[in-house]
Amino acid sequence: MLDATMKQQLGAYLANLRNPIELQVSVNGSDKARELEELAHEIAELHEDISVSVTEDEINGRSPVMTVAKAGQPARVTFAGVPLGHEFTSLVLALLQAGSHPSKEDQALQDQAKSLSKTLNFEVYVSLSCHNCPDVVQAVNLMAALNPNITATMIDGGVFQQEVTDKNIMAVPALYLNGEPLANGKQTLADILNKVDDDADAKAAAAVADKDPFDVLVVGGGPAGASAAIYAARKGIRTGIVAERFGGQVADTVGIENFISVPYTEGPKLVAHLEEHVNEYDVDVMKAQQAVALRKTDSGLTEVELANGAVVSGKSVILATGARWREMNVPGEQQYKAKGVAYCPHCDGPLFKGKKTAVIGGGNSGIEAAIDLAGIVEHVTVLEFADTLRADAVLVKKAESLPNVTIIKNAMTTEVLGDGERVTGLKYQDRISGEDKELQLAGIFVQIGLVPNTEFLKDSVELSNRGEIVINEHGQTSMPGVFAAGDCTTVPYKQIIISMGAGATAALGAFDHLIRQ
Incomplete structure (x- = not known):
């Protein structure tokens, strides 16, 4: 064994x-x-x-x-x-x-x-x-x-x-x-x-109550947040992190092959290294804490209100709240989530062994999902909204070579079908002909990109029409003393290494803001 x-x-x-x-x-x-x-x-x-x-x-x-x-x-x-x-x-x-x-x-x-x-x-x-x-x-x-x-x-x-x-x-x-x-x-x-x-909220609130204002308070524990915290702490200033979970979306990633200097790693391993690195410094890490509001005080501090009612504050704040998988927002999706509608082919793929499945999305994540599933399930149908696939050519070539993978372009998913207990199929519309079509299948894997975790910020900082935090070249947002980094911002190309660089930029921007006050 x-x-x-x-x-x-x-x-x-x-x-x-x-x-x-x-x-x-x-x-x-x-x-x-x-x-x-x-x-x-x-x-x-x-x-x-x-x-x-x-x-x-x-x-x-x-x-x-x-x-x-x-x-x-x-x-x-x-x-x-x-x-x-x-x-x-x-x-x-x-x-x-x-x-x-x-x-x-x-x-x-x-x-x-x-x-x-x-x-x-x-x-x-x-x-x-x-x-x-x-x-x-x-x-x-x-x-x-x-x-x-x-x-x-x-x-x-x-x-x-x-x-x-x-x-x-x-x-x-x-x-x-x-x-x-x-x-x-x-x-x-x-x-x-x-x-x-039963007393979890009270205990969580008590754990952060009465903390003095931080010089830099980072909201989010993904690559951008970890990088920001390390760069801030290295300046010798009081640094804290509030995060729902350390690692963010990277913790859900399997193979990582484009993190420069490391030919291959996996998300959980990278998250462990990030946390270990942060813990090398005097950073106050407050886990299982969800931010729900951001506001300025009369004294010039920035307060972050948490879901449990506690409030933490900073002389400067770095928002690194990341992003989550985008949903299809079609009838049936919420009803059959975890009942056939899935977002992680590595985790849930084995449950559909020998069955027919679909992947929604023709980018890298969608085509990679189709390739992985093809070795487990009976058949995979990839539905792409556009008239071309956005995935790398090498991935597309591999997918097209598999006998149990079908790729359909110009396909707009319109409804998830089920029997009340589990998924039985989906409906989609051919965007060229306008014809409505139906697929019989057991699982639907949604891989259509990301949506930023910024809903709680809509009344405090400027957001783009996609909900991304608008920042300048220093990571500065529209609120003085508040910076942002990573997938929650307008920075293009949502990549781990880019988020880390953006976190460093935001921390240096925050430090520069502090020394000028």
Whole structure:
């Protein structure tokens, strides 16, 4: 199961165990059960304090399953399926946590998880190719490791397909709490705590209350925000970041091949490096904080109001709120979101194995999605509004060479069709003939660009007709002392490396503003 390199690396991690741990494996004679049992024994061979027991009885109604527990204690962390692929890291962390190795997660969030008194039984349905799923699995696993009232189970939808069908799960990660749906998509530990802790808003507000004004307050934690914070902090001025989640949209990106000096990396890895770099400086990072208003005070400070009611302020502010996937805004899209309408082909593609799908959009992201899906699904139809594809020629050539990919241009999607439970097709109009047409399919992947996260700024700074923050060459907005950077601005070409440069520009602009006051 594990090659020599993986064994060597895992062995080094397991050297951090502080107490014995027990693995229990439920087997049922299937190939996956044999894989899971083999994996458990290989792990045990790497450390003398790891023991394995095997049973043919189901665990919580499932098999194959592996539980991870501190020796002598009931198991609270369970893997239903074989936790390899993106979930191997989740397994490694679970082993370390059962062995009492301390987590690097924010201590305040850990304390919040420990304080929960309710019984919480989490289940996370995943696909092993999903790069967002481990964040959710690791968050609930940590909660379970910290709190005896909490259990966490990862469920591989590819192994437990009947459960996925019965629950009508068509997007992962799908998080369930005590048998009921709780959330879909990427969730951080802070996000989950906000959903299950009745006092979450009050605690979040208290965490930022009474902070003195920052010299530079950055709103947003993506590449632009991280770059701005680093450049500001290096000037020796008091710097803070408020962000819903660190990394922004980059955390949802899989392969990155155009980040200069790094031939290939992945979004979550780049986000981890960004956060590590920011933490090298004295930056006050306030996560799980959503900005809802921006205003000037009589004293000249700029205040940022947060969704929980708290207010933080700065002598200067840098807006780096980023962007999100643009929606089609057609009938049926909202009704069938996560029920066949999806935005991440890497995460949700495996759920449509052997089925017919469509990709909306003929840019790089759309054509890349079609190429990826073609290896999984029965057929992919790409619908492009314009008369030409915007994707790079090499991608178009590849897509056109695939026998199960059809590209339709001049196609305007008009409606998502469904049976009340899931997507069954879509309607589109031929923009040349005006003829209305219909496709029968199970999944629709929307890849039509970005929309800036600037709705809360419409009454405070000048926005373009696309909702982008208007800035000058120094990153200055229409509000004195307020700067902006990244995908939320009028800067053309929304790229990671451009956002980082823009963040540096905005920080230097803010510093120049401060020294002139």
